[in-house]
Amino acid sequence: MTQASETNRQMTYDVIVVGAGHAGCEAALSAARLGCQTLLLTISLDSIAHMPCNPSIGGTGKGQLVKEIDALGGEMGTVIDKVFLQSRMLNRSKGPAVWSPRAQADKARYHLEMKRILEQRENLHLRQGEVSELLFAEETDVMKGVSFENREVRKICGVRLKSGTVCRSRTVVLATGTYLNSRVFVSDHAAVSGPSGFAASTLLADAMRAQGFELRRFKTGTPARVLGRSLDYTKLTSQLGDVPPLPFSYLNRPEDVARDQVPCWLTYTNPKGHRIVADNITKTAPYGGHTTGVGPRYCLSIEDKVSRFPDREKHQVFLEPEGLETDEVYIQGMSTSLPEDIQEAFYRTIPGLEQAIFTRYAYSIEYDCLNPLVLEPSLAHKQAKGLYCAGQINGTSGYEEAAAQGLMAGVNAARFCKGETPFLLGRDEAYIGVLIDDLVTKGTDEPYRIMTSRAEFRLVLRQDNADLRLTEKGYELGLATSERVQRMRAKRAGAAKELARLRETRVPAAGTKVKNGTTATLAELLARPEISYDDLAMVDQTRPDLPPEVVRQAVIEIKYAGYIEKQNRQIAKFAKAENRKIPQDLDYAALGGLRTEAVQKLSQIRPASIGQASRISGVSPADISVLMIHLTKINVER
Numbered sequence: 001m002t003q004a005s006e007t008n009r010q011m012t013y014d015v016i017v018v019g020a021g022h023a024g025c026e027a028a029l030s031a032a033r034l035g036c037q038t039l040l041l042t043i044s045l046d047s048i049a050h051m052p053c054n055p056s057i058g059g060t061g062k063g064q065l066v067k068e069i070d071a072l073g074g075e076m077g078t079v080i081d082k083v084f085l086q087s088r089m090l091n092r093s094k095g096p097a098v099w100s101p102r103a104q105a106d107k108a109r110y111h112l113e114m115k116r117i118l119e120q121r122e123n124l125h126l127r128q129g130e131v132s133e134l135l136f137a138e139e140t141d142v143m144k145g146v147s148f149e150n151r152e153v154r155k156i157c158g159v160r161l162k163s164g165t166v167c168r169s170r171t172v173v174l175a176t177g178t179y180l181n182s183r184v185f186v187s188d189h190a191a192v193s194g195p196s197g198f199a200a201s202t203l204l205a206d207a208m209r210a211q212g213f214e215l216r217r218f219k220t221g222t223p224a225r226v227l228g229r230s231l232d233y234t235k236l237t238s239q240l241g242d243v244p245p246l247p248f249s250y251l252n253r254p255e256d257v258a259r260d261q262v263p264c265w266l267t268y269t270n271p272k273g274h275r276i277v278a279d280n281i282t283k284t285a286p287y288g289g290h291t292t293g294v295g296p297r298y299c300l301s302i303e304d305k306v307s308r309f310p311d312r313e314k315h316q317v318f319l320e321p322e323g324l325e326t327d328e329v330y331i332q333g334m335s336t337s338l339p340e341d342i343q344e345a346f347y348r349t350i351p352g353l354e355q356a357i358f359t360r361y362a363y364s365i366e367y368d369c370l371n372p373l374v375l376e377p378s379l380a381h382k383q384a385k386g387l388y389c390a391g392q393i394n395g396t397s398g399y400e401e402a403a404a405q406g407l408m409a410g411v412n413a414a415r416f417c418k419g420e421t422p423f424l425l426g427r428d429e430a431y432i433g434v435l436i437d438d439l440v441t442k443g444t445d446e447p448y449r450i451m452t453s454r455a456e457f458r459l460v461l462r463q464d465n466a467d468l469r470l471t472e473k474g475y476e477l478g479l480a481t482s483e484r485v486q487r488m489r490a491k492r493a494g495a496a497k498e499l500a501r502l503r504e505t506r507v508p509a510a511g512t513k514v515k516n517g518t519t520a521t522l523a524e525l526l527a528r529p530e531i532s533y534d535d536l537a538m539v540d541q542t543r544p545d546l547p548p549e550v551v552r553q554a555v556i557e558i559k560y561a562g563y564i565e566k567q568n569r570q571i572a573k574f575a576k577a578e579n580r581k582i583p584q585d586l587d588y589a590a591l592g593g594l595r596t597e598a599v600q601k602l603s604q605i606r607p608a609s610i611g612q613a614s615r616i617s618g619v620s621p622a623d624i625s626v627l628m629i630h631l632t633k634i635n636v637e638r
Helices: 022-033 062-072 076-083 107-120 202-210 271-279 302-308 340-347 399-417 431-442 463-477 482-504 522-526 534-538 548-559 561-579 596-605 610-614 621-637
Strands: 005-007 010-018 038-042 056-058 084-090 100-105 124-128 131-136 154-161 166-174 183-186 189-192 215-222 225-227 237-239 264-268 316-321 328-332 358-360 363-370 387-389 506-508 519-521
Touching: 010 022, 010 154, 010 399, 022 038, 022 107, 022 124, 022 166, 022 399, 038 166, 056 062, 056 076, 056 399, 062 076, 062 100, 062 399, 062 431, 062 463, 076 084, 076 100, 076 107, 076 399, 100 107, 107 124, 131 166, 131 202, 166 399, 202 215, 271 302, 271 340, 340 358, 387 399, 399 431, 463 482, 463 548, 482 519, 482 522, 482 548, 506 522, 519 522, 522 534, 522 548, 548 561, 561 610, 596 621, 610 621
Parallel strands: 010 038, 010 166, 038 124, 166 387
Antiparallel strands: 005 010, 056 100, 084 100, 131 154, 154 166, 183 189, 183 363, 215 363, 225 328, 225 358, 237 264, 264 316, 316 328, 506 519
16 A cells, blocks of 8 residues: 655545545545555544534434444444443334434544544544645646536546645545535525534535536535523423443443433424414525525424424424533424524423523535435446545435445445455345445435335344344455454354254243143244243243343344245345346447436446346336346347
């Protein structure tokens, strides 16, 4: 790998990561761990791993991503285990396919812990500086302003900083978050700003447009913060964490993360507050016509909730502490861009918030991002060799989605530097694979967030088995440590041994709804919905003392055996389509029988396989049939 050097205000690296949010941190750490000299640039060192919106990690679908990041050797899981205020497993009343861990974070400590890890990482150089321009080899004035679709692929060679310093590199990972040409709105007041008052990145956005990048506008928002001492807790319902808490990182066990947890609180809006919002809705930035960006469908502002669901008399409000060293409380689910005085009037109609003292008002934020259809599955830009993109610049929403992309972009930037093939994960292997495949195959017209419903193989892609699915891969890459892989192998072996014991051990079935005098295997009894592993203790005389994670694997395998077997058959069928490769130089326009829309979409996205082609919006089953006939003909001719 290249040695970092500095001569005449020019520095050379293997990988430069632009932005130190959740995507940038994982990208920089993964590239450095793979031996690349890596530079991580951020406008402010105080914004590293910042949580400008909800101070939490995980949630439905998102928790699965964090477990996968950890299984591969990433950092998000280990950091949240050190600094969480409260930890809960969501959806316990449902099946294990949708169980999702979520932890309330100490926002300041999360930032400091991630910053400490970055500072101590070998091969990683952390620096405060604003990137003003991407540099390409043999860039000419003629090429500026020409769309990437109408030019040949260029090679990235570094970045220029606002200070004038040039940093050369073989690859660049763009992880700009919501800072790229960002504007913050409160009613009709707009300010050029990043989230939480940090500076926006305007020079880079202008330069990218001049270089032919096609950018679009997305938006999101964040609620107000209030002082906890101003809340009336007698009107709130407490929400407590799990005891013992289940860790995010597979390097930890419940006893490793056990601590006193902080409660969160639940309350509700009411018709009085809804009337205030409805009467002033045109004073918000979107309804007043002051913003043009597209907002997230699954994280609605209170004005959107009131407008779209006029018959709803109440909406949930979660009050979540932001840290042990601050009294600030986050009002989850109540983002808005109403004027500040009307925000106060509305929030104070909520039970428990009547005397709320505000520390930060809610706002909307609009920013530039790319259409992810311009990306390869490796997250490499199709028209900019050596340029990788991760996080909200790809049109996603959420810390976890960003971190997952960052890890993959950092790995693939490092592998590019080494002349190695990209590391890819399929939809049948990981939620990370679902996330990236959705982005590069289907694109997104709004800020994308992961959900369990997006994963067709979610019973196999559970949060509890991410290590069994991915740690070997992380170890082979050079990310996961030997300690990780040894723990995973011990868990796998232990679960297999217990599974065999349960299937072989026969016990009297009396009292278990089977005729007296008959016997059944422990597995046969455990397969019944009404019988738990603990229930078998009275007849299980040979039960060993096993770690909870080992027992959990064996129990799930038994109770959901039929469903898991069915899903494995579906995965095998899916794999056949994914293995049917499509030549990347195929001239779709020359193929007879394809509809015009299909030709356009296939030519733009360049799917790698029949499976990927079948998931492209606008490509019909009939188009796939035509494509398969042509591929068969090509193979015969060869």
